[in-house]
Structure formats: C-alpha cells, structure tokens
Amino acid sequence: MPDGMAIDYDGLIPNNVGLNADARLRKALETWHPGYIDWWKGCGPVGFQDAEVYLRTAVGVDPEGWARFGFVKMADYRWGILLAPPIEGRRIGFGAHMGEPAWQEVPGEYRAQLRRLLVIQGDTEPASVEQQRHLGATAPSLYDLRNLFQVNVEEGRHLWAMVYLLQKYFGRDGREEAEDLLRRRSGDRDTPRMLGAFNEATPDWLSFFLFTFFTDRDGKMQLAALAQSGFDPLSRTCRFMLTEEAHHMFVGDSGIQRVIQRTCAAMREAGIEDPTDAERVRALGVIDLPTLQRKINLHFTLTLDLFGNEISTNAANAFNAGLKGRYREDKIEDDHRLLDATYPVLRWRNGVIVREDAPALSALNMRLRDDYVAECEHGVARWNRVIAASGVSFRLSLPHVGFNRRIGEFAAAAIAPDGTILAAEEFQARRDSFLPSAADGDYIQSLMVPARAPGEYAAWLAPPRVGIDNKPGDFAYVKIAE
Numbered sequence: 001m002p003d004g005m006a007i008d009y010d011g012l013i014p015n016n017v018g019l020n021a022d023a024r025l026r027k028a029l030e031t032w033h034p035g036y037i038d039w040w041k042g043c044g045p046v047g048f049q050d051a052e053v054y055l056r057t058a059v060g061v062d063p064e065g066w067a068r069f070g071f072v073k074m075a076d077y078r079w080g081i082l083l084a085p086p087i088e089g090r091r092i093g094f095g096a097h098m099g100e101p102a103w104q105e106v107p108g109e110y111r112a113q114l115r116r117l118l119v120i121q122g123d124t125e126p127a128s129v130e131q132q133r134h135l136g137a138t139a140p141s142l143y144d145l146r147n148l149f150q151v152n153v154e155e156g157r158h159l160w161a162m163v164y165l166l167q168k169y170f171g172r173d174g175r176e177e178a179e180d181l182l183r184r185r186s187g188d189r190d191t192p193r194m195l196g197a198f199n200e201a202t203p204d205w206l207s208f209f210l211f212t213f214f215t216d217r218d219g220k221m222q223l224a225a226l227a228q229s230g231f232d233p234l235s236r237t238c239r240f241m242l243t244e245e246a247h248h249m250f251v252g253d254s255g256i257q258r259v260i261q262r263t264c265a266a267m268r269e270a271g272i273e274d275p276t277d278a279e280r281v282r283a284l285g286v287i288d289l290p291t292l293q294r295k296i297n298l299h300f301t302l303t304l305d306l307f308g309n310e311i312s313t314n315a316a317n318a319f320n321a322g323l324k325g326r327y328r329e330d331k332i333e334d335d336h337r338l339l340d341a342t343y344p345v346l347r348w349r350n351g352v353i354v355r356e357d358a359p360a361l362s363a364l365n366m367r368l369r370d371d372y373v374a375e376c377e378h379g380v381a382r383w384n385r386v387i388a389a390s391g392v393s394f395r396l397s398l399p400h401v402g403f404n405r406r407i408g409e410f411a412a413a414a415i416a417p418d419g420t421i422l423a424a425e426e427f428q429a430r431r432d433s434f435l436p437s438a439a440d441g442d443y444i445q446s447l448m449v450p451a452r453a454p455g456e457y458a459a460w461l462a463p464p465r466v467g468i469d470n471k472p473g474d475f476a477y478v479k480i481a482e
C-alpha cells in the first residue's frame with residue numbers, strides 16, 4: 001500500500017486521507033456528522049435500524065481488500081472517506097490543460113464550476129436512500145433486504161465522499177453546501193433534490209431493481225467521467241466509488257433476471273404460451289413480461305433525462321477546463337481537445353428526427369448518453385437470453401431515446417417506444433400501452449408481501465444463483481428482532 005493509504009479505523013470517521021493530521025477538516029466533518037446521523041435515522045431506511053445486517057465495509061482500497069463482511073447495525077456503519085491510490089506523476093488527460101500535472105488543489109478559475117459538479121453528484125446519493133426508504137417492509141427475502149441496505153449505506157458513503165471534497169477544498173461555501181445536501185428531500189415540493197429522476201417514487205421492488213439497473217448506471221457513467229478529472233482528489237474519490245457502484249448495478253441486473261426466470265418458469269408450468277395474456281400470467285402471481293417492458297420504458301427514459309441537454313455549453317466548459325472527461329477518456333485515441341471534432345447528435349427538427357453533426361465539445365452529454373445506452377443494451381440482451389432459454393417467445397427492448405422525455409431535444413416530441421412519431425392525442429390514447437398504468441402499479445404492489453424466513457423468497461422472484469459472500473441459501477442476512 002503506498003504511503004498515506006493506510007486506513008485509520010480509530011477515529012470517528014474511517015479514512016485514508018490523513019484526517020488525524022488535519023484538525024480543521026476533522027472538526028468540520030465531526031460537526032457535520034450528527035446532522036448526517038439525524039438524516040439517516042429520519043430519512044433513511046424505515047424500520048430495521050436495530051437489526052443486525054450482514055454488510056460489507058471497506059477496509060482497504062486495493063482490489064482484494066476493500067470489503068469486509070460482518071453483522072452491523074446500519075446506524076453504526078462506519079461510513080468512511082476512502083480514495084483510490086494516487087497515480088505517480090498523473091497528468092491532466094484532456095481539455096485546455098492537457099499534459100499539465102493533475103491539480104492537487106482547486107484551480108481558482110474553475111472553483112465555482114467544480115463545486116457545482118460536486119454538489120450535483122453529491123445530491124443524488126442521499127436522494128436514492130430517501131427514495132428507497134420504505135422498501136424494507138416488503139422485501140421479497142432477507143437476501144434482497146440485505147442488498148437494499150448495502151446499497152443504502154454505500155450511497156450514504158458516497159455522500160460522505162462528496163462532502164469530504166466540499167469541506168476540504170471549498171472552505172465556508174463547502175460547509176454550507178454540505179449542510180444543504182442534508183436539507184433537500186427527494187420529492188419535496190419546496191426543497192426537492194436537484195435532478196428529476198431523484199424526485200420520483202420507488203414504490204416497489206420491481207422499481208428498485210430497475211432503478212439500480214438504469215439509474216445507478218447513470219451514476220456509474222457520471223463517476224467514470226469525473227474519475228478522469230484533472231482535479232486529482234475528485235478522480236481518486238470517484239475511482240473508489242466505482243468499485244461500490246458495480247454491486248448496485250448487479251443488484252438491479254440480477255434482480256430483473258430473477259423476475260424473468262420466475263415469470264417464465266411459472267408460465268411453463270401452467271402451460272401458458274402467450275406471454276401477452278397478462279390476465280392468465282398475473283393469475284399465477286408473477287409479473288407479466290409486457291408489464292416489465294412498460295417499467296423498462298419508464299425507468300430508462302427517466303434516466304436518460306439525467307444526461308441533460310444533448311447540446312450543452314456546461315458540458316463543453318467542464319471538458320475544456322479539465323474537470324470532467326469522456327467515458328474512458330484515457331482509452332480513447334484522439335487529440336483529447338476536440339476543438340475541430342464533430343459528433344453525431346439526434347435532433348428534433350420540425351417534427352422529424354434527424355441526425356446532425358455537432359461540435360464534439362458541445363455534444364459531450366450526447367456522447368456519454370450513447371455510451372450509457374450501449375451498456376443498457378447489453379443488459380437487455382442478457383435478459384432476453386434468459387427468456388429465450390426458458391422457451392418463452394418474447395423480446396424485451398429499450399425504447400427509442402426520443403420517447404417520454406422531459407429534458408433535451410425530444411422534450412416536446414410525441415414519439416412511441418418504437419420510434420414512430422405520433423400526434424399528441426394518439427400518444428395520450430396509447431399511453432397505457434407504453435408506460436405503466438395505475439392498474440399496473442396496483443398489481444405490482446399487490447405482490448409486495450414480505451418474505452422473512454431465511455431461505456424464503458416471494459413468489460414473484462427466483463432465488464439468486466449464489467449467496468452474498470458465498471453464504472448458503474438459507475443464510476439469515478438480516479437478524480430481525482421480533
């Protein structure tokens with residue numbers, strides 16, 4: 001382990017950032033900590049706060065040693081501040097400062113821009129915990145309950161990661177922003193979270209799996225772009241956060257696979273050939289595939305809005321400044337400045353979808369979104385293989401990127417999931433075949449009965465292939481005091 005990377009577990013805040021040697025910062029974080037715990041208890045998971053949960057805690061940042069498993073009460077979780085190891089001689093990899101040594105301090109001219117990036121990222125972390133706070137009551141198994149709480153405590157740690165950067169590098173403004181991160185609330189009319197998808201409800205476990213597949217994956221893309229940052233502390237923070245994000249996406253990806261497995265198995269047992277015969281499939285107490293498709297349509301498009309406008313000056317400025325790169329910037333072979341480059345962008349022109357070349361710098365949101373969509377496609381292909389293997393003839397797909405948008409080029413367009421342009425009235429008339437209806441929501445809700453015996457699973461969900469930390473199928477991941 002390089003110098004300065006040892007984890008300090010003795011203080012209130014486990015860290016590998018030398019907190020003990022920085023009295024001012026330690027005091028700022030210790031002052032913030034009680035408010036965080038209040039927030040966690042008041043806005044975090046409802047119930048189970050006294051239950052022992054089999055959680056992993058980061059004890060090192062090297063690939064092997066960053067997860068230690070053990071039973072812990074959530075409020076006692078050691079939310080730490082952990083940075084990936086420094087890269088010797090790291091240089092800025094893109095933009096106007098390309099080739100200069102990476103910044104260890106905030107460059108004055110970009111202070112406001114950088115702070116804004118940290119706050120927007122930071123705001124999403126507690127938001128998702130708030131969105132998911134009621135799910136414990138209806139967990140389909142102890143395994144799933146544990147995974148929910150693992151995601152929740154790690155989103156809490158991600159908030160710590162951004163608050164660390166704000167407090168360490170932004171003085172008084174940073175402290176104020178850190179307070180505000182605890183003040184906003186997902187879905188609150190007066191003080192909502194900053195981004196739309198993080199103010200939506202996550203009312204059931206199907207929504208949770210789709211959220212972790214689609215929306216945590218947006219988180220991954222944003223973190224990956226920030227991991228390229230010329231501001232080295234941000235880069236190192238994000239690199240470590242990405243290791244945790246992988247588990248969140250696994251929860252979603254495998255969760256949907258298990259939904260599909262269970263549905264297809266139930267259909268086969270009952271001899272149902274037609275996957276669109278929702279009434280018969282639902283009579284089996286499982287989620288019919290067309291409903292899953294409508295839920296995919298919703299969560300995918302809500303998440304696309306998080307990428308912002310296809311054409312964006314902010315994105316161009318952040319790249320030029322060396323603050324936020326492209327996905328895998330360091331693997332791309334070009335000049336990393338993009339001054340003369342172009343990038344194809346889908347635009348809505350006089351009621352038609354056209355592809356136009358735009359200056360590559362202005363099109364960075366579109367590019368990141370394209371990288372995101374490509375990853376989502378892989379996930380859907382995996383799900384389709386599960387369906388095909390079960391002998392059911394149905395294919396899931398991602399809707400057109402112009403469908404159901406609130407932000408960007410297609411905000412005013414009425415486009416069907418298959419890309420057909422519709423009149424507004426026709427879109428409305430067919431809405432319930434595109435997006436989940438209230439009745440779909442009610443049906444899904446009706447399935448949300450908790451399963452709490454070790455090894456027990458709700459009827460709409462197949463058990464996982466392997467346990468967490470290789471535990472056996474009947475392992476009690478959460479010890480519920482009755």
Ligand SMILES: [Fe+2]
Binds near residue numbers: 154
């Ligand atoms: Fe996160």
Ligand SMILES: [Fe+2]
Binds near residue numbers: 155216245248
């Ligand atoms: Fe996440």
